Amino acid sequence: MTRVALTGNGAVALALKQVEPDVMAAYPITPQTEIAQNYAQYVADGAVKTEYIAVESEHSAMSSAIGAAAAGARTVTATSSQGFALMWEMLYIAASLRLPITMPVITRALSGPINIHCDHSDSMGGRDSGWIQLYGEDAQEGYDNAIQAFRIAEHMDVRLPVMTMIDGFIISGAIGPLETVADEDVKNFVGEYQALNPLLNVEQPVTVGAFDSLGGWYFEHKVAQNRAMENAMGVIEEVGAEYGVLTGRDYAHxxxxxxxxxxxxxxxxxxxxxxxxxxxxxxxxxxxxxxxxxxxxxxxxxxxxxxxxxxxxxxxxxxxxxxxxxxxxxxxxxxxxxxxxxxxxxxxxxxxxxxxxxxxxxxxxxxxxxxxxxxxxxxxxxxxxxxxxxxxxx
Amino acid sequence: MAKPKEIAERPERLTGGHRLCAGCGAPIAVRQIMSVCPGPAVVSVATGCLEVSTTIYPYSAWRDSMIHSAFENAAATISGVETAYRSLHKQGKIREDMYFVAFGGDGGTYDIGLQALSGAVERGHNFVYVCYDNGAYMNTGFQRSSATPCGAWTTTSPVGKEAAGKQQNRKDLAQILVAHDIPYVATASPHNFKDMMNKAEKAFTTPGPAFLNVISPCPRGWRTPSDQSVALAKEAVQSCYWPLYEVEYGKYKINYKPREGKKTPVADWMKKQGRFAHLFKPGNEQLLEDIQDYIDRKWEELLKKEECL
Missing domain, CATH: 3.40.50.920 (Rossmann fold)
Known part of the structure; x- marks a missing residue:
């Protein structure tokens, strides 16, 4: 365990780097931008194996994250505020396709009038989108939640996307102490990614996002989605307890x-x-x-x-x-x-x-x-x- | 390109049994294009006729992996798939060569999907984007798009005392893609399958993004008999309403030029379609002339581009 001084954004970006997902898609928006640029720097430095998609909007950030996750890649993105709002349509689709994408959200007020500072209007607006939502108090919790998010999202009884919130500026921009976990311990904790029915399996092609209208199974799919949410209740606690054994910081609801x-x-x-x-x-x-x-x-x-x-x-x-x-x-x-x-x-x-x-x-x-x-x-x-x-x- | 007979013997990659209308241009284009795809593919389809009719849960007409996520983002979605492939290929987790293709109608491409398409081709993903352009939002019941030709009736460019169908010319999408300086841009028509398959093969094998714009007759929206679709596509090309050309690394090549004096009047093509019927009533002579002038001007411009570029 090492103690460092980092901003909240720096802490979250570091957590993502240590997990080292296959694909990161990001678009800059205050106050999340530091995550997008820190991660781009990790890629430029060859510090991660991740492929980075510098998308042209948050709608495309979430759309390309959906494509990458459905293809079989461990995938992350990050956003704030208007970017979150622009993603809104795709949040529901990511959840309903049961794709274990994780996303730090650096909370910020929604326009209008335009305001770049913290409140929870953005993430609260997505509370019924089918994403698991974990809120952190400080940079440490933002870091810890960002790591645990992968384990929760990818659990075979869950398979739902997870967003982890920290407060914009108050936490994201403030430098504070952070207890980091060793790279190897983070890797072991999250484990090797297991894709489920990936598009890239040439032996077994799949159709993802089929038309499921009248006479279909839409209703049953929604029931299954909520059942996964119910399963997440216990999984979040299990993962939080296991993380406590590793770090001395255990997490509950x-x-x-x-x-x-x-x-x-x-x-x-x-x-x-x-x-x-x-x-x-x-x-x-x-x-x-x-x-x-x-x-x-x-x-x-x-x-x-x-x-x-x-x-x-x-x-x-x-x-x-x-x-x-x-x-x-x-x-x-x-x-x-x-x-x-x-x-x-x-x-x-x-x-x-x-x-x-x-x-x-x-x-x-x-x-x-x-x-x-x-x-x-x-x-x-x-x-x-x-x-x-x-x-x-x- | 392989001989057409040999291509015809390859297994279908979009199977029969899908629910697209008889005479729809979209599945013809899909089958011709996919028949020359050199390996396993992932297909991304924008919301629209092609998507709803080929993936009615729990069935799928696609033999390759297929993803639909929403309307405006077929290009963004496939950019994620292609990036995942590059990541996993680099890590040695996937060994096969795979191909990536997105299909969208004109609504999903010219209008709501233009930003995602522009972003994905600018980023240089190795994929092919195919627009099947039937000139309106046919899936929702014939609403005008920026691909709808001037003068055409749609339910949101209706014919009335004050209006004779759509008042504006079409957006020239292929030129917008050319302006992105991507390796390959082409237009195609289902009547000329050899030309379309040739272009699709180039699009698949050229590294980086490629764009194909395919005219896709729609019997329901064009108000035409369903056995006339391929003939109407052909006449669209012969009138130069839909010129066949390709732009390879900035170099223009027109693939079909009517012989001297053989360029057919666009009105002859329009007369066969119910969506233009109102234009042939007295009082619209000037509008018909303007439409012909516009097509002539665009054709002359294209000839000059081929000559100079």
């Missing part, structure tokens, strides 16, 4: 902190989880019964485990860095609120929207969310509509 006797709990996803944790620690020092949960797996959503973990709380605050316009709240809130119908007890659940377009979030914003939850827990009537953190009034 989520992580809780100070939750056992907590009356109020904040839930966060992405880099804000670190901010929430430090506020929780401070409030605990002042005797407040506050806890937190950091969500890693959004798809498949571990709703039963989350309901069990949170059933002791009196009030829950779900923090969303994206909104779902016209819905009851942001995407993570909707998931958690729905999951809590499975809980033994029924805590009150509130939504806090924060950080859109890269707006900062400060400790006092998080404290104000906790205060709101405490008022609700004490029996005060609190509005069930969205609460915004650090938004200008008027």
């Amino acid at each position: 989520f992580k809780t902190h100070e939750i056992e006797d907590a009356e109020v709990v904040l839930i966060a996803i992405g880099s804000a989880a670190g901010n929430v944790k430090s506020v929780v620690d401070q409030l605990r020092a002042n005797g407040k019964k506050v806890g937190m949960m950091k969500v890693r797996t959004l798809r498949p959503f571990p709703y039963l485990q989350i309901a069990e973990a949170l059933s002791g709380a009196r009030a829950i605050g779900v923090m969303d860095r994206a909104d779902s316009f016209g819905a009851q709240g942001g995407p993570l809130y909707l998931e958690v609120r729905s999951a809590m119908l499975e809980a033994q007890s029924r805590p009150q659940i509130f939504n806090f929207i924060y950080g859109l377009g890269g707006r900062d979030i400060f400790p006092n914003d998080i404290e104000s969310a906790v205060e709101t939850l405490e008022r609700a827990a004490a029996g005060e009537k609190v509005s069930p509509t969205r609460h915004y953190l650090n938004v200008r009034e008027g």
